[in-house]
Amino acid sequence: MATTAATRSVKPVLLLMSVQIMFGLLHAVISEEENLEMERQLRVINKPPIKSFKTDYGDILDCIHIYKQHAFDHPLLKDHKIKMRPENIPKSMTAEGESPKLLPDNIKCPPGSVLIKRTTKEDLIMANKMKALGLNHPMNPSAPDANTATVRYSKHNFGARTTxxxxxxxxxxxxxxxxxxxxxxGPSEELNVVQAGWAVFPMLFSSNNTRLLTYWTGDGYNTTGCFNYLCPGFVQVHPQITLGLVLDQLSVYNGTQSDIQISIIKDGEWWLQLFNQFIGYWPQKLFFYMYGGANNAVWGGLVICPSDEPSAEMGSGHFPKDGLQNKSAYFKDTQIYDGARFTYPSPDQLVLCSSRPDCYGAELAPGVAPNTMDLFYGGPGQCHI
Structure with a gap:
């Protein structure tokens, strides 16, 4: 039986200590000029809050006036008029039951403001260094330090949703x-991408918690775009759910599974939905090739790591061949949005890919709905890439 994911307790102390030591060393090699520049960036990114909260994980969550959020520092969004929800998608198409509680009731912003995780100096340090890890689209893993286990749908679409x-x-x-x-x-060197899901990313968040994570780029991960709120672009509209949220209810191997439902759908803008809640959107002005929709939808796992280390676990840390139900990581009930309705892709429209089958597996299995396929993926890693 599946439960929903929210906030969780910290993982082993040794890994957390190693992350903290790494940050201490990074601070030690930053010049005074770089330090001043990062402080300037933080003043631009973190707008004056109306109200703030501190979570059990040490995050500061700020309530920012909806029209003063960092998104509107983007030159293309200076005169942008905020939309609070998609205009043409009926609520009945996207709302599936009651939304789970992701943060305590007392963490909620006043009317006219939105909840945004405060950016720290560590966030900026890591954002400047993480490209060396090989962040890229799973269809174009040109960076040598990336590994994928995914399934691809390569037909025109206006987004997708998956559990x-x-x-x-x-x-x-x-x-x-x-x-x-x-x-x-778009072409690989100018690829337009919006992506969302969860990740364990110690370099970005100074912890090894599992978090809600997004990214966008308008030029193949080269100069435009970023994670979550680190650059202007994503327009936040929700007063009680923030990107970077710690997801604390985790799946248990051979036990209870904890699910989230993610949707990315185009309705004028490219909207992000978590369960039945619209968190915000990436304005279509940010993209050239996705103005009229997309040509690819991909879902699955991605691991990035330096080539001098054994690779990290993906998903549950087990291969699909070790067992599917309650053992393997999965994407289920994945549907494509055609601009009017959600439909299931047929099995012959799906292309399975595992860049290193000896490290990470990918397997399709029949879903609950007729003629549908679910993706099971993951593995222990521990191999040099």
Missing amino acids: MNVWGPSTLPRQASFANLWISN
């Missing part, structure tokens, strides 16, 4: 393990 179980894969401080839905279009 994925949430895990806490073991990662070293310089590694990251993702479970994402990617929507994209």
Whole structure:
């Protein structure tokens, strides 16, 4: 029986200590000029809060006036008028039951403001260094330090939705393990991408908690785009759910599974939905090739790590061949949005890919709905890439 994912307790102290030591060393090598520049960036990114909260995980969550959020520092969004929800998608198409409680009731912003995780200096340090890890689209893993186990749908679409179980894969401080839905279009060097899901990413968050994570790029991960709120672009509209949220209810191997439902759908803008809650959107002005929709939807796992380390776990840390139900990481009930309704892709429209089958597996199995397929993926890693 599946439960939903929210906030969780910290993982082993040794890994947390190694992350903290790494940050201490990084601070030691930062010049005074770099330090001043980061402080300037933080003043731009973190707008004056109306109200603030501190979570059990040490995060500061700020209530920011909805029109003063960092998104509107983007030159293309200076005169952007905020939309609070998609205009053409009926609520009955996207609302599936009551939304789970993701944060305590007392963490909620006043009317006219939105909840945004405060960016720290560590976030900026890591954002400047993480490209060396090989972040890329799973269809174009040109960076040598990336590994994928995914399924691809390569037909015109306006987004997708999927249900994925949430895990806490073991990662070293310089590694990251993702479970994402990617929507994209365009040539590889100018690829337009929006992606969302969960990740364990110690370098980005100074902890090894599993978190809600997004990314966007308008030029193939080269100069545009970022994770969550680290650059202007994503427009937050929800007063009680923030990107970077710790997901604490994790799946248990051979036990209870904890799910989240993620949707990325185009309705004028590219909307992000968690369960039945619209968190916000990426304005279509940010993209050239996705103005009229997308040509690819990909879902599955991605691991990035330095080549001098054994690779991190993906998903549950077990291969699908070790057992599917309650043992393997999965994406279930994945549907494609065609601009009017959600439909299941037929099995012959899906292409399975595992870049290193000896490290990570990927397997399709029949879903609950007729003529549908679910993805099971993951593995222990521990191989040099």
